[in-house]
Amino acid sequence: MTDPAQTAARLVLVTGPSGSGRSTALKALEDIGFEAIDNMPSSLVPRLVRARLERPLALGLDTRNRDFSVNALLRLVEELASLPDTVFDLLYLDCAEDVLIRRFAETRRRHPLRPDLPPADGIALEARLLEAVRSRADMLVDTSALSPHDLRAEIVQLFAPQGRGAMGVQVQSFSYKRGIPRGVDMVFDCRFLNNPHWQPDLRRLDGRHPAVAEFIMQDSRAQPYFEKIHAMVDSLLPEFAKEGKPLVMLALGCTGGQHRSVAMAEKLANALARGPWRVSKRHRELERKAGMEPPANE
Template identity: 55%
Template sequence: MISQGNPTRVVLVTGPSGAGRSTAINVLEDLGFEAIDNIPFRMIPRLFETETLSHPLALGIDVRNRDFSLARLLDLHQDLIRQTDGNATLLYLDCRPDILLRRYSETRRRHPMAQAETPEIGIAREIDLLRPVENRADILIDTSHLSPHDLKAELHGWFADASSQRLSVALQSFSFKRGIPHGVDMVFDCRFLANPHWEQGLREKTGLDEAVQGFVASDARLAPFLNKIVDLLAFLLPEVDREGKTHVSVGIGCTGGQHRSVVVTERVARTLAEQGWRVSIGHKELARRGIAPAGGVVLSGLGGTEE
């Protein structure tokens, strides 16, 4: 049972099979919801038996649930509205029957309500069964002509808010000698900067040491280089965020991945965090040597740091 006044937001996601429920669940999870798909009705009360939930909750409800019933779904919606002080939403994803049929034809899957019959029959049965739920829905989205990207944008409009998890930016320094890291979205090369490796007292140190940071900062080209990187990311990141992407990975490399790339990564990361972005810092070469944590460091976007 959910305690009265519990601020937890709960979204019930349902609709005919093939209308985009799984996509919606994934989008809500990216927005910071704890998402559970195809959960049996009998299991739902257990989610609220312990302490207050720290994240909003998205529950995918499907006719394939073994204990599914129309009455139980409608009753659950009403109970959640009452128990969350109105903070429960029934999201219904609708779709035209001909579009659903085309989607089933493309995947060649059997319809859950017509295992031994044609998909048309199952689609008609399910739409008819769910009509009362459609009529009760707080939010109804017709996905007939929406791509997964369009649906993601629509859901962001309804459910993204200041408390939602924003785009996360992963910055990692690396050594060009070992190759560009797999999966990075963009790469910056700082091998043109003055190299501390050739300074006897700095060779064994890293870009995390103040002496190395001071040496690299003495290169007059560092400041404009940092400004150009930050300016580019300041333009790109909001656009990527609006696109619905949840993660961007940026690689910053130098020859050995020990000095210059570490300094640049640290400075860019802290500037982005000051601008409000959630940033993770990783130093690939330093982690390989056991000098830096393999999991990196996360800057919360407010200047705070957590391992």
């Protein structure tokens, strides 16, 4: 018997604040076989998709569209979600306001909503306008710490044909000093574990180094804690998959995001990779460090 999910048309609506990476995401979708159209007036979308889609289709819509309104966009989303024989997803690319301000400053662009004012004014207004759309999103990708290359990898993981049928699981480490990552489904705190930062020979290393991981796991609380996390996540992932969730995001945090959370995230990702899931891992503060941004100290 033919799987209906394999014969259904694929439709993705990509939106989010200006500067969040929509063009990069659409290009990545185009590279994996989608027909990609950006800045199409939302009033024309129903006519475009009324006929049977011959190829997967990705549409980029945002506040720059000449007929944009939040209510109209939400109505369009509900209309597209109700199309028969169509798998529809609203992909929202989110980004922290301070990062958007920096991106506009680096490119010397004016914000489309407030071209005569500083970009911060337009960014704040756009965030308020899109709040309801963000809440409706089927998929949310926070691009604040992502390079264009990283964003492309995220999109490929979510939408590449070879990835269908297996839910994605992203395990990431972070520093509580920089805040909990946006869009995560479960957060685990590693700050109570023994801290390698206070060991002079381990301080300059990170949690991927065997010596750091060994030091952390020597803490009598570490292995029981890991086993509880693994057991809970392992029991919940099949339930997420039954609900059709394409990506589950797990975050493990410590004070500086260099040692304890990194080691535990590596251990959890490796354990989950032995299951049926498509597992990826990110270390937010290590990526910032590699990008020459000073990390928060442990």
